[in-house]
Amino acid sequence: MRPDLTQLRDLIEESPGFGRGPAGGVPEALIREAEARVGPLPPSYRWWLAEYGHGRAGDADIATVAPAGSGESSGSSGSSGSGESSESSESGESSGSSGSSGSSGSSGSSGSSGSGDDPADDPAGDPAGDPAGDPADEMYEAVTAGWRRDCERLCFAVEPDCGGQFRFALDRAGEDGEYPVVGRDGADGCEYPVAESFAGFLAVRAALSRGLRDGPNPAIARLWRSTPGVLLDNGVHVYGPHLIQERNETFEVPRYAPGWVLVGDDSGGDGLFMRRHGRDRTTLYRLGLGAAGEDIGAAGEPVTDDLLGWLRAGGPLPG
Template structure:
């Protein structure tokens, strides 16, 4: 799914786990120099360079568009390893890489993690925006998402705001919205995952067998049996979003 960059901005500005430093965004010239060396950078990473430019996760910097001789530069020679490009090296030695051989039709590169001990590689997210979303979720104690469907959404985008006003929450929004409407008290097996900007919430189970179905219900009518009281919106949230 194509990342929602305005939701990414909202996440970055609110995140406790994605530290920003005052150096500011990378210049257009430096970004173009990096693309001349590496080829077209993935859109969400290129956007981040132009808007923020520097950032730290867990005390380790995210690679930026700096002169090639700088250690933090995405162009630094040590970062390029065939079809893998390291953009973040954790303090414990594990590394996050862009998978250059798996570029999507939207120009994004998936993110993989390489184990420092055995070199094994594990998929992490569908793109750089998803990487930031999942890191934010982990920092907030949400693991990678409150149920498998929302976890999959966050691996691509930190929430989605559609043209029709439907908002699917990112990790920076979901806790506050659920607390505001006291969802756990009224419907402990459910969670509010979004709203329609018109007074109705989008609800999914975070416990139980069916954690795929999404129900619409007035935010003032939350009760324990949302599957009966609510209107079934979809049984495939990601497919529903993809088809508009």
């Protein structure tokens, strides 16, 4: 499912744990320069760079882009876990943990015993041996930093204190130029699936931070792994993690329709409901927002049992 960038902006603005760097967005020229070095970046990540430039999703710091050779080449980069800009590295000391698996916590140290894709194992520890403009000379926070690329993986976010990494799976071309996101466990280095896009990664992080786990049912969880909700031209609106709790509380769905969840609306007074529990958690029903009761399955109008396919088709509603 193509990420809805309007919903993505709303998610970011309404998620307190999503910090944004003070410098603002990155110029298009710098994004293109970064792509010349690491390859095409997924559209939703490019959008994030142009809009916000630098920041975090929960406790995961998201990589930015910078002019080639702009970083302090090895020992003096800022910490990915601190959320501060590389300006704090002028003292020549590392400000905190690198977030890479196996790292000693100091981003400039070349003595770490971590794995081969750890920044400490990168040639950046020996700047004299690097040609000018080598990715190893990039600032630590830059997505072009040499340690971030490991064969068909590109690390774009790290958690502090030797936590996990989040990477674009460059060998798995996704929908509309997006790359699936995989996580790398900071303790054992194992890889696991996270989302189908950068926008989906942010939606997943927002859902976790709000106690929603991976979503109220499998169909919504699958949607959120691609986009934080959808608003179609015909008014069909399927909620993201930033809206779903408030909408269900407003219409008292847990009180009047336990076992059901309001997942969206038609912008005209009807709600879109799905079962939270039970065998049939794929069918979407349409029913007036003021008419929700315990038996939405009988009172409501079935719309689809393939949420993503229906949304891709424009979300047609029964006449």
